[in-house]
Amino acid sequence: MQQKELISGLNLLSNADMVLVNSPLRDYGQRPKDDYEVLPPMGLAYIATHAAQHGHNVGLIDAEHHGLEQARLASMVNNLNPRYVGINVFTPTRTQALRFAEQLTPDLLLIIGGPHATTLTERTLREFSEVHSKVILIRSEAEIAVTALLDGKRAEQIPGAFWLENGRLSYTPGLSVPNNLDELPQLSRKFLANDPSVDRHTGRIESRVLTSRGCPFNCTICAGARDVLDLPVRNRNAQNVAQEIQGLVTDDNVQSIRFVDDLFIASEKRVRSILDAMNNVGISNLFWDSTGRASILAKFSPDLFDYLKANGASEIALGIESRSERLRKRINKQASLLEIEKSVNELTRRGIKVKGYFVIGIPTETRAETLSTLDFAKQLSQDHVGFFRSSVFIFRPYPATGEWNYLVKSGFSEDELLSMHAEGEGERAKHEVLPTQQFGECSPEELEGLLSQHDMWQTNFLH
Ligand code: SF4
The missing domain is CATH 3.40.50.280 (Cobalamin-binding domain)
Incomplete structure (x- = not known):
């Protein structure tokens, strides 16, 4: 090039x-x-x-x-x-x-x-x-x-x-962050090499849109958590979002939007306001993907799930993280198993796909908890064939998160924690980054082996 x-x-x-x-x-x-x-x-x-x-x-x-x-x-x-x-x-x-x-x-x-x-x-x-x-x-x-x-x-x-x-x-003390996102100019995509782009799975022309900054939650594994960013959540006005999307549809023939907010479906009111604003400017037949949270979705009424589907919801990403209630509590993902299952059921039965994110190797995780989480990811894929896919990651600590602070207090140095983000060499460089430290019962090698087996299972299962 x-x-x-x-x-x-x-x-x-x-x-x-x-x-x-x-x-x-x-x-x-x-x-x-x-x-x-x-x-x-x-x-x-x-x-x-x-x-x-x-x-x-x-x-x-x-x-x-x-x-x-x-x-x-x-x-x-x-x-x-x-x-x-x-x-x-x-x-x-x-x-x-x-x-x-x-x-x-x-x-x-x-x-x-x-x-x-x-x-x-x-x-x-x-x-x-x-x-x-x-x-x-x-x-x-x-x-x-x-x-x-x-x-x-x-x-x-x-x-x-x-x-x-x-x-x-x-x-210089303070920050220079925008308090009112609507005062920022509309994002110019001439600066982006791959937006809009053709989605490799659906073949649709897709663009990514950010409707808010920040997250109200405080998950201890997340670099975008409230206490890490130390900023309030700021939402763009729904009309402002709808205008941006209208421009993408008209000028770039965009067929699908991926809302890349840390948490797009933060409340019924918020998601309704954006979808209503899109309807009001005449946007129809547009698909969208976004992030959601099981503890919020599980409280939605059947009508609201119908409304999401009728208004283009295509795939929702959920941070399920672990099957262990103890660990979900530890990391502040306080959705119950029932809420997770209800959210996944309500979405998939309407044809809305779910991408579930899971993490293994969380500090204090037992081997039984690791295996149970991997089984859960498998089980959800089997129960909702074609509508549920999982992405499993090995835990890596991010600076200033709850888990990072816990590990530093437990005696890990910053260098040791940052080494979890270093590149592998030789054969091991096949992976982007390698786990180097052990925070739970499974060793880094064991976690890598389990993850490879899971990825292989998922590839065979889905094709
Ligand atoms: S994992 Fe999701 S819900 Fe939790 S703090 Fe991060 S962005 Fe927010």
């Missing part, structure tokens, strides 16, 4: 004000990217949209989607010589983001942000400052702060900006 096709949204005829990079999970120069779908970097695209609205020339390179090798990525950015380079740092992409920073021309100004930078602020700033000389870290949502930097403000004038001064941590 030519260089200009790899940079979304940038006007190549004038100097670049900023190049944003969606960090790759691995260096794809060493091993090509496997064929998996990458969610578009919505946060970076919102930053680019906001900056562009203020007259800045911004481009976005989705290095993960394109499967770019590090050397090419760094040389592209260095050649563009923008006023600022921005990169998002997630805990799983931290290592590659650091490698990228290391290869930047020394006088380029680097802005780092994202969930990992927000939760392990000082450590992350110091790590990046060791490999690159000019680094500013922006905590939390960054569109307002980044535009302010591009407008010429100094970090000292921007709440939520952190930097090192002669090795000493300096920062």
